[in-house]
Amino acid sequence: MLSILRTIWYVFLHSFQKRITVQYPEQKPYLAPRFRGRIILSRDPDGGERCVACNLCAVACPVGCIALQATEDEKGRRYPEFFRINFSRCIFCGYCEEACPTYAIQLTPDFEMGEFRRKNLVYEKEDLLIDGPGKYPGYNFWRIAGVKIGGKDKGEAAHEDAPVDVHTLLP
Amino acid sequence: MTSPHPILSILGFVIVAMSIAAFLIWVERRLLALWQDRYGPNRVGPFGLLQVLADSIKIFMKEDWIPPFADTPVFILAPAIVFVTVLLSFAVLPVAPGIIVSDLNVGLLFFLAMSSLGVYSVVLAGWSSNNKYALLGGLRAAAQMLSYEVFMGLSLMGVVLLAGSFSLPAIVEAQKKIWFVVPQFPGFVLFVIAGLAETRRIPFDLPEAESELVAGYHSEYSGMKFGMFFVGEYMGVTLISSMIAVLFFGGWLGPVLPGLVWFFIKLFFFIAFFVLVRAALPRPRFDQLMSWGWKVMLPLALINLLATGAAVLAWR
Numbered sequence: 448m449l450s451i452l453r454t455i456w457y458v459f460l461h462s463f464q465k466r467i468t469v470q471y472p473e474q475k476p477y478l479a480p481r482f483r484g485r486i487i488l489s490r491d492p493d494g495g496e497r498c499v500a501c502n503l504c505a506v507a508c509p510v511g512c513i514a515l516q517a518t519e520d521e522k523g524r525r526y527p528e529f530f531r532i533n534f535s536r537c538i539f540c541g542y543c544e545e546a547c548p549t550y551a552i553q554l555t556p557d558f559e560m561g562e563f564r565r566k567n568l569v570y571e572k573e574d575l576l577i578d579g580p581g582k583y584p585g586y587n588f589w590r591i592a593g594v595k596i597g598g599k600d601k602g603e604a605a606h607e608d609a610p611v612d613v614h615t616l617l618p
Numbered sequence: 619m620t621s622p623h624p625i626l627s628i629l630g631f632v633i634v635a636m637s638i639a640a641f642l643i644w645v646e647r648r649l650l651a652l653w654q655d656r657y658g659p660n661r662v663g664p665f666g667l668l669q670v671l672a673d674s675i676k677i678f679m680k681e682d683w684i685p686p687f688a689d690t691p692v693f694i695l696a697p698a699i700v701f702v703t704v705l706l707s708f709a710v711l712p713v714a715p716g717i718i719v720s721d722l723n724v725g726l727l728f729f730l731a732m733s734s735l736g737v738y739s740v741v742l743a744g745w746s747s748n749n750k751y752a753l754l755g756g757l758r759a760a761a762q763m764l765s766y767e768v769f770m771g772l773s774l775m776g777v778v779l780l781a782g783s784f785s786l787p788a789i790v791e792a793q794k795k796i797w798f799v800v801p802q803f804p805g806f807v808l809f810v811i812a813g814l815a816e817t818r819r820i821p822f823d824l825p826e827a828e829s830e831l832v833a834g835y836h837s838e839y840s841g842m843k844f845g846m847f848f849v850g851e852y853m854g855v856t857l858i859s860s861m862i863a864v865l866f867f868g869g870w871l872g873p874v875l876p877g878l879v880w881f882f883i884k885l886f887f888f889i890a891f892f893v894l895v896r897a898a899l900p901r902p903r904f905d906q907l908m909s910w911g912w913k914v915m916l917p918l919a920l921i922n923l924l925a926t927g928a929a930v931l932a933w934r
Contacts, residue, residue: 451899458898461653468657 478556480582483539485557486532488572489550489581496576497551497588500527504543504552512536513543523596524589530572535565549588553581627719631708639852640670646852646893653897674845682841685747692746697843700739700850707732707857712787714870714877725786726778729861730771733816736854737763740818740825743847744835755834758904759825762815765911766822770812772919776805776926777865790869799866801929804922806866808915813858815911817851820896824904859888 469476478484491497500517518528543552562568580586589596590604602609644659644667651658659666684690710725712718722728737759744756778784780801781792789798799806815822826834836847863869863884870877902910 455894455898458653459894461655464655466652466655466657468655470657 478558480556482556482558483541483544483554485534485555485560486537486539486543486570486575487553487555487577487581488530488575489553489577489579489583491587491589492580492585493587494578495524495589496526497549497580498527498530499525499549499551499588500530501525501548503546503548507542507546509540509542510536510538527572530575532570532575533568534560534570535568550581550583550586551588555581624719627717628709631711631719632705635705635708635853635856636849638856639849640674642852642855642889643673643848644670645889646896649890649893650897653894677842677845680841682843685749685838687748688838689746689748692742693838694843696739696743696746697839697846697850698739699742700736701846701853703732703736703739704850704853704857708853710786711857711860712790712864712869713860713881715787717878718787721785721787724784726774726784726789726865729786729857730767730774733770733854733857734763734767736816736850737767739847739850740835743839744825747835747838749838751831751833752835752837755825755827755831755837758827759818759835762818762822762824762907762911765908766812766815766915769808769911769915769919770816772916772923773805773808773812774865775923776802779923779926779930786864786869790864790871793868793871797866797868797871802866802922802926804918805926806862808919808922809865810862811915813862814892814895815907817854817858817892819851819855819892821899821901822907823901824907827901829901855889855892856885859892860885862888 489497498515500515502515502517505511505513505515512533514529514531514533516528517525519525539554541554544554547553560568589599591607593601593604593607595601647669648658648660648666659669662668662672684693707729709719710722710728712721740759740763741756744752744754744759747753777789777798780798781789783789783792792798818825824834825831826836828834831837836844839847860881863881867884869884870881872880872883875883
């Protein structure tokens, strides 16, 4: 009996506590930098596309909402001919970001992407590609890749040594 | 003593009772939110007050469906009964001196009779729905309301002994010296508990019991028939709160402010208390409810009645 009265009193004391609701449209909630929201494609510091169209994100995607087609430019660099994310299917799990070897695909702290038409949720490459490097400002995949591409042989990139001639290491 | 314009006062009572009941939807949601550290409905109109309007437009637009397996006439009649019996009880409620529809000399008995009739609504709704959950809800309602009706009446007999009348305005007048909550404190506690059970509010909402019985006796109801049950429940809360105010807290009596204002202050205090109880307490098991009613509450009510009777005799 006493515990019932005590319960009622403790609940009454909540009248004087702060309300925890965030009044959303007027009052924006804090979103951490690692929040998994709208997906973007970033560029490296030189302004080139980071994406090398390796298809790992499309394979990692559990709902199969990423579609892309690889192609090569005149220097032999791979890039996506088209890159399409169907956000009406995307579950924002972030596996694509984890799978990406070049930090190209990234999730951002933005979730306000409601649409009245389903087809407006299909984002093409020009909708996804941003101008900056996103969460990894200094990272340039081609500078450290160690692969040979048009205009740059192995070992010619910045801070890169020429390949070791393995015959000199033989006993 | 009846009020000068019977038709006007009847209309006034119906309109005020129904608008308070509608307004309570908003009050309850805001108060529950306050006690759960939320805001509740605050978007539609100032402070969300127009939520009531939005809700009622929505419920009127809903399809009013009668299931093919239901007992149609009874199914339609059941929500009307709860509404009518509660509204009839308001007829004997004295709001302020002279503001009453009908000052019956058996006013209190009329109120008890009407609240007992209210159980038919729930039982018939459960029966006519032809649905096992609805029937279980109806059965629970019958058992619960029968057992709580008994000590509800007995808990009020102490007040009647002290006032020497069944007429509600006479009971209020008798509280000029001291509110009956002081000499009749056990009666007050018993009446509040019985009132909660009578209105089927949350600690005693076993006939509905969303977590066990879908929605209990109104599982099959939709649209405005469902709305009638809800408005009936809120009017029941208003009625029981105003009865607490009238019987134990001196109705319109109070210093400085006019009687009407005092009555509404007391009324809203007890409505808020009912919501607080809903926010705080869980639902007991059905056998706990029954054994509480018969083994604890009924003997307590009888002891209270005997003690009051003895005190009244000794005083004379």
